[in-house]
Amino acid sequence: MRALVFFLVVVSVVGQIPARAQVPDAQSAVSDPDFSGIYEGAPTIIEPDVYPLTAEGERAHDVYDPLIGDPRQTDDCAPESMPAILWAGTLNTMRIYLEGDTIAMHLEHGGTVRSIHMVGAEPSTDEPHTELGYSLGSWSGDVLTIETTHLAGGVVFTNRGYPVSPEARLTERYWREAGKNLQMELLIDDPVNFLQPVKLAREWLWAPDEQVIPWNCVSLGPRDAEPDIDELRRLLNQQ
């Protein structure tokens, strides 16, 4: 009898607890933050005082000459690679927006659009290696983490030869501390070139009154050659 009463009490108490809807994944229970908007890269970039280069990394660094190794020396419109695109150009204006299941990062320089695939879109087994690589994003609380692999390789900065191999894994973290500015940390994990992961950081300043100016690139030809003025006349008169 007592057991029956206890059972009935438990059932009545449990019955008062509001039912919770089934949540297929934790992220949809509470809305993810939205970093959509326009930002300007702050001029200060924090980087290691000394890059911990491997022997191969030192070799690649020592032979790098931006006037030869930078693809834009022969074609002004050659695409920038990750992570150099994060600080390419003078003003580094960037627009973040949602596009279906991806977060798009439109960097003004080069008219570059990075597609950040959110959870559930692993790269295919035959995913090609490209300048921007393949980026997979996820939320952890208010922090956006982006893992990028499948890079074609390049350098950390276009004008300095710290190399990045196709085997590198880049991890970016974005979060807000105060206001709407974004804090960014970049971890470069590249055992080919660095003895340990390399960390850089930058702030992206909220710039709602700014716009991302269409890039519409025009190449003026190889930079180490006498210009073909007749061809340039033809090209520039079309602009």
Place this chain on the structure above:
Amino acid sequence: MRVIRRLEQRRSPGWLTVSTCAAAFSVWLQPATAHHSFAPALTEDGKEVIEIFEGSIEIYRLLNPHTALIVNATNENGVVEDWLVELSSLASLVREGWTDDSLSAGDRVTMAVLRSHAPNRGRLRAVLVHGSADSGAGRLLVAYGIRGDTPVMRRLQERLPVCGNIDPRLGRTQCFLVDAQALLNLEEEFPGEMGYVMP
């Protein structure tokens, strides 16, 4: 410059305080380390060559990544040579106030160009757009190598009024009004070809 304190002030999710303290970091101020996007011509003692020439602008186009000028320049032998002279990107220049009308085909100019090692090309350091009876005072536009808080920029700011159409906040270019008397004064005070814009 050590910025360990700045990193410690950041809440860095998943980043250990111990490793933050142990690492040494430096700050790269991007504009201060802007690189040449071309190989400049150098003198025998390693200084960059600044070419001065008279001529006229044939074509001016605001472009990304490099704004372009085709200039018909008269060399020391009186022969007209065509030059490709580049400026900063459309994206940065328009933010400063440059427009399609900032320079015009047919403008008579005296130009100071940071010369490339490749022939007949370079980056614009300064251009004096000569005034006319119709247009009045000339304009002196300054760019590469002068931009920012440089001695040459300060020199010009102390002596010339600005055109008023360039926003100085980005600190990349500026436009100054130069009437005939002001030009004479500059040439007397700073002798030599475009001495007033030379380092």
